[in-house]
Amino acid sequence: MSVSDTNPAKYAQAITPGDTGSGPANGEVEFCRGIYVGSAGDLEVILEGETLPVIFSGVLAGSLLPLRANRIMSSNTTASNIIVVW
Numbered sequence: 001m002s003v004s005d006t007n008p009a010k011y012a013q014a015i016t017p018g019d020t021g022s023g024p025a026n027g028e029v030e031f032c033r034g035i036y037v038g039s040a041g042d043l044e045v046i047l048e049g050e051t052l053p054v055i056f057s058g059v060l061a062g063s064l065l066p067l068r069a070n071r072i073m074s075s076n077t078t079a080s081n082i083i084v085v086w
Contacts, residue, residue, distance in 0.1 A: 009033055009085035017044075017074035017082065024084075027072045031086040035065045035072070038081025044073035 011031070018027030037043060040061040046053045048068035055076050056065065064085070072082055 012083050012085045015072050015082045017072045017077045032069045032084045033086045035067050036083040037063045037079045041078030043079045044076040045069040046071040
């Protein structure tokens with residue numbers, strides 16, 4: 001783990017879940033050290049280094065998940081007000 005991995009996040013960006021396309025309006029995440037979920041629900045993501053999505057069920061509102069993700073999927077995501085931090 002590098003020193004930068006232990007420091008608090010300095011940037012944040014709202015993400016709209018999406019299964020295809022590029023950019024944050026389509027679920028694609030360029031940088032991610034954590035995911036904030038503003039409204040409770042399920043969160044489907046493709047983690048960094050993986051090709052298949054995983055579903056985090058029942059994520060509570062206000063949760064900050066320490067995940068590195070490449071995409072926030074829309075298919076099975078019911079959580080909203082999602083922000084990635086890095």
